[in-house]
Amino acid sequence: MAIDLLYFAWIREAIGCDGETVDPPDNVTTAAELIDWLSARGDGYADAFADKGRIRVAIDQEFAGLEKPLAGAREVALFPPVTGG
Amino acid sequence: MAIDLLYFAWIREAIGCDGETVDPPDNVTTAAELIDWLSARGDGYADAFADKGRIRVAIDQEFAGLEKPLAGAREVALFPPVTGG
Amino acid sequence: MMPVIRLQHAVFDPVAECAKLELGDAGAVASFTGLVRGEGGLVALELEHYPAMTEEALKRIAADAAGRWALAGLTIVHRVGRMAPGERIVFVGAASRHRGDAINAMHFVIDWLKTDAPFWKREEFADGHSAWVEAREGDAVQREKWSDRTKKGCRGAAPLSGK
Amino acid sequence: MMPVIRLQHAVFDPVAECAKLELGDAGAVASFTGLVRGEGGLVALELEHYPAMTEEALKRIAADAAGRWALAGLTIVHRVGRMAPGERIVFVGAASRHRGDAINAMHFVIDWLKTDAPFWKREEFADGHSAWVEAREGDAVQREKWSDRTKKGCRGAAPLSGK
Numbered sequence: 001m002a003i004d005l006l007y008f009a010w011i012r013e014a015i016g017c018d019g020e021t022v023d024p025p026d027n028v029t030t031a032a033e034l035i036d037w038l039s040a041r042g043d044g045y046a047d048a049f050a051d052k053g054r055i056r057v058a059i060d061q062e063f064a065g066l067e068k069p070l071a072g073a074r075e076v077a078l079f080p081p082v083t084g085g
Numbered sequence: 086m087a088i089d090l091l092y093f094a095w096i097r098e099a100i101g102c103d104g105e106t107v108d109p110p111d112n113v114t115t116a117a118e119l120i121d122w123l124s125a126r127g128d129g130y131a132d133a134f135a136d137k138g139r140i141r142v143a144i145d146q147e148f149a150g151l152e153k154p155l156a157g158a159r160e161v162a163l164f165p166p167v168t169g170g
Numbered sequence: 171m172m173p174v175i176r177l178q179h180a181v182f183d184p185v186a187e188c189a190k191l192e193l194g195d196a197g198a199v200a201s202f203t204g205l206v207r208g209e210g211g212l213v214a215l216e217l218e219h220y221p222a223m224t225e226e227a228l229k230r231i232a233a234d235a236a237g238r239w240a241l242a243g244l245t246i247v248h249r250v251g252r253m254a255p256g257e258r259i260v261f262v263g264a265a266s267r268h269r270g271d272a273i274n275a276m277h278f279v280i281d282w283l284k285t286d287a288p289f290w291k292r293e294e295f296a297d298g299h300s301a302w303v304e305a306r307e308g309d310a311v312q313r314e315k316w317s318d319r320t321k322k323g324c325r326g327a328a329p330l331s332g333k
Numbered sequence: 334m335m336p337v338i339r340l341q342h343a344v345f346d347p348v349a350e351c352a353k354l355e356l357g358d359a360g361a362v363a364s365f366t367g368l369v370r371g372e373g374g375l376v377a378l379e380l381e382h383y384p385a386m387t388e389e390a391l392k393r394i395a396a397d398a399a400g401r402w403a404l405a406g407l408t409i410v411h412r413v414g415r416m417a418p419g420e421r422i423v424f425v426g427a428a429s430r431h432r433g434d435a436i437n438a439m440h441f442v443i444d445w446l447k448t449d450a451p452f453w454k455r456e457e458f459a460d461g462h463s464a465w466v467e468a469r470e471g472d473a474v475q476r477e478k479w480s481d482r483t484k485k486g487c488r489g490a491a492p493l494s495g496k
Contacts, residue, residue, distance in 0.1 A: 009218055009290035010302045058288070061223045077220055077288075081305030084217065084248065084289020085204060085260050085280055085432075094381055094453035095465045143451070146386045162383055162451075166468030169380070169411065169452020170269075170367060170423050170443055185348040188366070195419070197370040200363070202436060203351070207360040256358070269443055270475060273365060277436050312433060 001072065003034075007048070008079035011055070014048035031057040032066040034076065049078075056081055086157065088119075092133070093164035096140070099133035116142040117151040119161065134163075141166055173232035173244040177225055179251040184261050187245050191265040196242035200272040201263040202280045208255025211296040217250045217259065220288035224250075227287040235264070235279050239271040246279060248289070278316055285313040336395035336407040340388055342414040347424045350408050354428040359405035363435040364426040365443045371418025374459040380413045380422065383451035387411075390450040398427070398442050402434040409442060411452070441479055448476040 006019040028037050032052065039049045049055060057064050058077040070076065091104040113122045117137065124134045134140060142149050143162040155161065174190070176182070184203050191199045206215045228246050235244060243265035253259065262279045266272040283289075291303040337353070339345070347366050354362045369378045391409050398407060406428035416422065425442045429435040446452075454466040 006220065008220060008288070009292070012218075058220070058223060061220075061226065063286070075222075077223070079220070079288065080290060080302065082285065082288055083291045083303040083305050084219070084287050085283035091383065093383060093451070094455070097381075143383070143386060146383075146389065148449070160385075162386070164383070164451065165453060165465065167448065167451055168454045168466040168468050169382070169450050170446035184351065188347065192366065192368055192419075192421075195368075195370055195372065197368050199366045199368070200439075201365075202432065203355065203362045203364075204432065205355055205358075205360050205362070207358055207430075209358065256355075258355075267370075269365065269367065273436070273440050273443075276363075277440075280432055280436075 003070070003073060004075045005038075006075065006077040006079075008077065010080055011048045011078055015044045029069055029071075030067050031059065031064065031070065031076065031078075034070065035066070035078065054080055088155070088158060089160045090123075091160065091162040091164075093162065095165055096133045096163055100129045114154055114156075115152050116144065116149065116155065116161065116163075119155065120151070120163065139165055171236055171241050171243060173229070173236060173246065175225060175228045175232060175245075176247045177219070177228070178247070178249060180249075181253075181257060182247050182249070182261060184258065184263075187247060187261055187263050191243045191245060191263045194242045194265050196265040196267050196272075198267065198269040198272040199243075199263060199265045200269070200276040201261065202276050203258055204260040204280070206253050206255050206257050206259060212255055212293055213296050214252055214254060214294040215259070216252050216292040216294065216300075218290045218292065219250045223288050224248075228283070231279055231282045231286060234282070235275045238278065239264075239266065239275040240268065241266050241271065241275055244275065244279070246283070248283070248287070250289070281309070281313045281316065284309040334399055334404050334406060336392070336399060336409065338388060338391045338395060338408075339410045340382070340391070341410070341412060343412075344416075344420060345410050345412070345424060347421065347426075350410060350424055350426050354406045354408060354426045357405045357428050359428040359430050359435075361430065361432040361435040362406075362426060362428045363432070363439040364424065365439050366421055367423040367443070369416050369418050369420050369422060375418055375456050376459050377415055377417060377457040378422070379415050379455040379457065379463075381453045381455065382413045386451050387413075391446070394442055394445045394449060397445070398438045401441065402427075402429065402438040403431065404429050404434065404438055407438065407442070409446070411446070411450070413452070444472070444476045444479065447472040 002023050012018050035049045038045045059073045087108050097103050120134045123130045144158045245263040247261040262276050264272045264275040294300040408426040410424040425439050427435045427438040457463040
């Protein structure tokens with residue numbers, strides 16, 4: 001099923017776009033698996049996701065752990081630890 | 086030896102003046118004893134100092150406990166618990 | 171009490187924000203203002219955010235604060251986009267009858283803003299280079315302190331900042 | 334860092350106070366403003382103080398705060414005399430590189446002001462009666478919390494407010 005991906009900060013810069021729509025295979029069931037699948041797409045992705053410990057996720061605009069099932073998610077955002085305020 | 090007394094807030098109101106110079110006898114050696122000696126001077130004083138637990142003291146412009154020796158103090162202030170800020 | 175939450179590109183005036191909080195006759199107003207520091211040759215700060223999520227995240231933090239302390243008013247103003255040294259980035263103000271409630275609510279909100287709102291800072295320097303600000307582990311630690319202090323309304327989620 | 338301490342009859346403007354703290358490029362400014370509440374038919378608040386001692390007491394509290402936290406600026410403005418509902422009584426502002434330092438220093442100063450500075454409040458009401466404000470035991474308790482948190486610079490004197 002199609003998922004809208006959003007990238008922020010240096011993840012956006014490494015990948016070279018601020019988002020895209022993807023249709024990952026059925027064996028991609030969590031954010032962590034989605035990241036692994038994306039990393040195989042090319043250098044920019046591999047660079048962006050080289051250290052999974054530095055990646056944070058929001059699924060359908062709710063912060064989530066990397067192991068949370070995507071379970072029909074429409075929008076997944078991948079970004080570094082937040083630094084606002 | 087002469088001591089300048091200063092009264093604040095409802096202690097000032099009960100006594101009816103904001104200060105005076107007194108010369109207590111030698112057996113008045115602490116703020117607590119000074120308060121007892123003053124209380125014998127009349128109704129206003131007795132009212133002001135009826136509850137010693139509600140009296141705070143500064144000796145020569147330093148906050149002090151009631152039992153602190155006056156030891157040559159020049160200025161003693163008697164007042165209720167502070168309520169600023 | 172309806173929290174006031176504003177996300178904006180434009181500069182803002184904390185005076186106006188505080189004045190509104192003071193008008194509530196609550197007696198105690200605490201505020202925090204974060205500004206862009208111009209040190210190390212910094213010429214600009216760029217604040218990126220996740221538009222679809224940001225306001226919701228701020229509302230949630232505000233609601234958590236309102237659930238923990240007796241507040242007469244709560245205001246969060248957060249800028250996004252490009253800003254210059256000396257400009258204000260964020261304002262948090264809280265009003266209450268009790269100074270402790272106003273101060274703690276303000277402190278809570280700014281701590282949680284640092285860890286639970288989707289903002290990212292990039293610094294641009296005079297020599298042309300730029301760098302994304304790294305999350306500080308201390309922010310996650312500071313945020314966690316609040317779970318010890320008051321239970322009511324605690325969300326208990328993992329911090330999004332830090333390692 | 335030289336604390337700014339002002340004791341005055343005149344109304345003051347927290348804007349001007351905050352602006353000075355913001356100019357220091359410290360990045361974090363926390364402030365507290367206490368105002369006269371107009372509830373219960375209150376028409377005026379009279380603030381009496383011990384002129385020869387007050388400024389020294391404020392200086393000492395400011396020095397204690399400066400000894401505990403890394404501050405770029407610290408401002409205390411306290412009014413004395415007669416004031417109307419809605420008017421500001423006290424302002425405490427602290428600037429630091431670290432938000433925690435600015436917020437904690439501000440919180441410390443206002444807590445200690447409540448217990449260790451020679452001010453007394455009298456409230457006047459619309460029906461003509463007036464009453465001295467009673468010290469709140471909570472103020473002494475709140476003030477004592479600081480002795481647990483940081484040892485450095487702690488004076489350890491008994492609270493002057495409370496029972």
